[in-house]
Amino acid sequence: MLNWLNVLKFANSGNPAPDQRVEKSDEEWKKLLTEEEFRITRLKGTERAFSSEMCSLFEPGLYVCACCGTVLFDSAEKFESGTGWPSFTQPIHENSISYHKDQGFGMYRIETLCNTCDAHLGHVFQDGPPPSGLRYCMNALALKKVTK
Template sequence: MKTKQQIFLGVLLLFFVACAGQKSDKSTQTITIKKQKSIMIDTNKVTKTEDEWQKQLTPDQFYVLRQKGTERPFTGKFWNSNEKGEYHCAACGNYLFSSQTKFDAGCGWPSFSEAAAEKNIISKADSSHGMMRTEVMCAKCGGHLGHVFDDGPKPAGLRYCINSESLTFEKK
């Protein structure tokens, strides 16, 4: 017989797996990010030691950006925000996403259909936690942002699932 707690944990686990966008049939593919309109290209690289990052960032930002952590869903500053403006990298200020491409994916993390500029974000295959996913990072400082999945809205069909801790917001 299941206790309430077991049922709750089961639901939570299912939810996490669904949100992680795990798709075994596509497990060997890395999502190809289609050509996007370049709004701003920032190519100045920021290189700091982990000690320097630790001093600059909050513990939560450091955990996500530098240690590739994931914030708990529905807990971040931006998952439920509809304000108009720009989302920048919390570590280096690089312009990453526009609120115009933000959409409600229902998964508890801020979700975007495209990057502000293709060159501002780099992506890489990530096989951690027993899943094949595509990690996205800030192209300027290498900070971990989240993952990109191919179940987003048309036409690009992408869903950038990003940690709030990786972002700062500039209202426009």
């Protein structure tokens, strides 16, 4: 189980290698994604809080990257954070997510990317529920839900 110290170690010293890499040009991504998905995942945007029904859906399933289809989260790790974005306590695998320091907008945060295709997903915070204490705060448009 990952904890905040693991996240900081990855952000400071390097992320685990992904199982595979998917690399495309912006033009290729634009052909595959909606304009809003492209803005969020490729340009590091953020969707408006409470703009997706995904926050309140807790049925069993897996959450995959909207860009490349890499499995990122299991619904068993999803919880209601009250923030307006889907939140999870753990990624499905340690190497599914990459972590990067984000000091934009006068804040210090840890940005999360899909480790396969570098899609911006959101941020991870240390105010989640036990036992990990992590809250992966994800943009709903960066994820797609699939059944197990």
